[in-house]
Amino acid sequence: MKHTIWTRPIYYIIAFLFASISLYPIILMILSSFKPSAEIFMSPLAFPKSFSLDTYRNLLDQIPFMTYFYNSVFVSVVSVLLILITTSLAAFYIARYTFWWNNIMFFFFLMGMMIPIKLGIVPLFLLMKDLGLTNSLWSLIMMYTAQGIPLSILILTGFFRTMPVELEEAARIDGASDLRILWNVVLPLMRPALGTVMIINFISAWNDFFFPLIFISDEMKKTIPVGMMKLFGEYSADWGALFAGLTLSSLPMIILFFIASKQFMEGLTAGAVK
Amino acid sequence: MQTELNTETIKQMKQRKWKRWNIHLFPIPALVIYGLFIVYPLLAALSYSFFDWKGIKRGAFIGFDNYKDLFTLEPFSSMFWNAFWHNVLYFIVQMVVQNGLAFLLAFIIYQKIRGAEFFKIAYFLPRLLSVIVVGFLWKLIFNPNFGALNVLLGKFGLESLQEAWLGNTKTALMAIILVNCWFGLGFSVLIFLAGFQSIPRELIEAAKLDGANGFKMLTKILLPLMVPSIMIITVLTFIQSFEAFELVYAMQGSQGEPYRSTDTLAVYFYRLAFGGSSGDSTAIGLGSALAVVLFIFISTFTAILLKMMKKKEIEM
Numbered sequence: 407m408k409h410t411i412w413t414r415p416i417y418y419i420i421a422f423l424f425a426s427i428s429l430y431p432i433i434l435m436i437l438s439s440f441k442p443s444a445e446i447f448m449s450p451l452a453f454p455k456s457f458s459l460d461t462y463r464n465l466l467d468q469i470p471f472m473t474y475f476y477n478s479v480f481v482s483v484v485s486v487l488l489i490l491i492t493t494s495l496a497a498f499y500i501a502r503y504t505f506w507w508n509n510i511m512f513f514f515f516l517m518g519m520m521i522p523i524k525l526g527i528v529p530l531f532l533l534m535k536d537l538g539l540t541n542s543l544w545s546l547i548m549m550y551t552a553q554g555i556p557l558s559i560l561i562l563t564g565f566f567r568t569m570p571v572e573l574e575e576a577a578r579i580d581g582a583s584d585l586r587i588l589w590n591v592v593l594p595l596m597r598p599a600l601g602t603v604m605i606i607n608f609i610s611a612w613n614d615f616f617f618p619l620i621f622i623s624d625e626m627k628k629t630i631p632v633g634m635m636k637l638f639g640e641y642s643a644d645w646g647a648l649f650a651g652l653t654l655s656s657l658p659m660i661i662l663f664f665i666a667s668k669q670f671m672e673g674l675t676a677g678a679v680k
Numbered sequence: 681m682q683t684e685l686n687t688e689t690i691k692q693m694k695q696r697k698w699k700r701w702n703i704h705l706f707p708i709p710a711l712v713i714y715g716l717f718i719v720y721p722l723l724a725a726l727s728y729s730f731f732d733w734k735g736i737k738r739g740a741f742i743g744f745d746n747y748k749d750l751f752t753l754e755p756f757s758s759m760f761w762n763a764f765w766h767n768v769l770y771f772i773v774q775m776v777v778q779n780g781l782a783f784l785l786a787f788i789i790y791q792k793i794r795g796a797e798f799f800k801i802a803y804f805l806p807r808l809l810s811v812i813v814v815g816f817l818w819k820l821i822f823n824p825n826f827g828a829l830n831v832l833l834g835k836f837g838l839e840s841l842q843e844a845w846l847g848n849t850k851t852a853l854m855a856i857i858l859v860n861c862w863f864g865l866g867f868s869v870l871i872f873l874a875g876f877q878s879i880p881r882e883l884i885e886a887a888k889l890d891g892a893n894g895f896k897m898l899t900k901i902l903l904p905l906m907v908p909s910i911m912i913i914t915v916l917t918f919i920q921s922f923e924a925f926e927l928v929y930a931m932q933g934s935q936g937e938p939y940r941s942t943d944t945l946a947v948y949f950y951r952l953a954f955g956g957s958s959g960d961s962t963a964i965g966l967g968s969a970l971a972v973v974l975f976i977f978i979s980t981f982t983a984i985l986l987k988m989m990k991k992k993e994i995e996m
Binding site for chain 1: 702703704706707709710711713714716717718719720721722724725728736781784785788789791793795798799800801802803804805806807808809810811812813816817818819820821826827828831832835862865866867870871874919922923925926930946949953954964967968971972974975978979982983
């Protein structure tokens with residue numbers, strides 16, 4: 407492409423400008439979390455005078471953050487596991503067998519990607535009540551699993567279809583059962599796709615706020631995002647603790663992201679590009 | 681000997697038959713969970729919308745009355761249209777600001793600038809936060825007295841621009857939509873970047889040889905080839921902007937303060953289904969009717985957009 411001398415500098419200026427707009431609020435959040443409220447009100451933009459952890463201590467006194475944290479971990483991990491198990495079985499079936507209903511089943515699942523499930527929240531609430539799952543972490547696990555199924559099936563089925571069948575045929579001739587073939591032969595080759603499925607679903611389960619808002623009222627069963635609601639509702643004057651809460655709830659995801667940023671970015675866009 | 685062989689083969693055949701049969705168990709868990717928690721609630725919402733509701737008690741079948749009320753009875757109909765136009769604005773601003781910017785930034789990264797990986801990570805980072813965290817964080821930033829935005833404006837001598845961003849009916853909705861753009865920017869950048877990178881280099885080289893430069897290259901060569909990614913982003917932005925709930929709820933509450941100037945259809949739906957914070961009574965019938973209308977609207981539009989996308993792909 408034809409460049410004048412100032413094309414490149416302009417590119418860099420624009421890129422930097424928006425990088426700082428993206429990053430600044432997050433940096434501000436983290437820095438403010440080390441300031442006592444009085445210091446935030448006096449000089450909101452300044453660097454913290456000292457990195458004291460008092461705000462965090464206040465936060466942990468005010469809300470049962472560790473309980474929220476444990477609940478979030480439990481819900482996200484179990485629903486990701488359930489998604490991996492149910493969708494690799496279903497996608498294997500759809501991609502590897504040629505029953506006449508397989509395509510119908512595939513589209514039945516894909517439909518779910520276009521359904522805004524929040525709109526079904528009233529029947530869902532009554533259903534959870536009938537199942538005795540309100541105020542239970544299992545209501546969330548079931549929702550995140552169900553919600554994750556369509557996209558995960560799309561990704562896994564696509565991946566299965568690109569894999570050669572010869573290996574499976576060989577195993578079949580050796581007398582292995584279908585389940586054994588899936589577990590021992592196919593899944594080990596699917597690690598990248600399984601990783602994508604894991605990341606997408608983990609992030610959406612970890613960050614969701616809508617379903618616990620509706621299903622959970624018991625303080626001890628709340629996940630981090632709804633826990634934040636309580637913090638902002640009851641301690642809205644203690645800005646130090648508020649920023650500490652926001653930072654603490656985002657930190658696990660940010661750390662995971664820096665460990666595997668490439669996989670995160672590829673994973674989250676994989677569904678859309680497919 | 682003969683009979684022994686026979687029983688052996690029968691046993692084998694039985695085993696094989698069992699093996700063939702048991703594979704049908706594979707999709708069952710996914711079908712059950714998906715059917716129970718995704719498909720059933722939507723069908724149930726459809727049926728709920730045809731009944732009269734007293735609290736969470738279902739009354740008589742009333743046909744389309746809920747739908748009629750939703751569009752003709754005050755205050756429901758004016759609340760519907762008020763929220764609807766907010767969603768439309770949400771969609772338009774996100775398309776122009778978030779996706780327009782994302783296209784530009786993806787194009788810049790595609791020019792092989794140094795630090796591409798850093799820029800990608802920077803734009804993407806906000807996407808990792810929970811929407812509720814995003815909402816609360818920006819609520820603090822927008823605070824009229826101690827919020828970073830007004831303080832920053834003051835530092836630059838722009839006191840005249842200071843504003844009670846979330847308290848003013850003129851700025852509140854725009855502020856929320858722009859926060860949503862901040863949140864979604866990086867995702868769009870990555871999609872567009874993937875689109876740019878899938879364009880064969882030879883094509884660009886050939887165009888260069890034919891004398892295409894800067895602007896011409898962008899409009900005549902790159903833009904047409906980017907149609908698939910633009911369509912994907914349009915569909916996703918459309919669905920997301922008509923479902924907008926969390927940010928409004930976190931920043932302005934279930935009433936879409938101030939004076940419902942930030943109300944969206946999903947927030948309105950939440951109020952109907954669960955009652956607002958001010959103790960309004962629930963209206964499950966009306967809420968379900970709204971859910972069905974919204975569902976039909978979103979899926980029709982998405983289907984049309986997807987169809988256009990398919991057509992464009994075939995044309996190319």
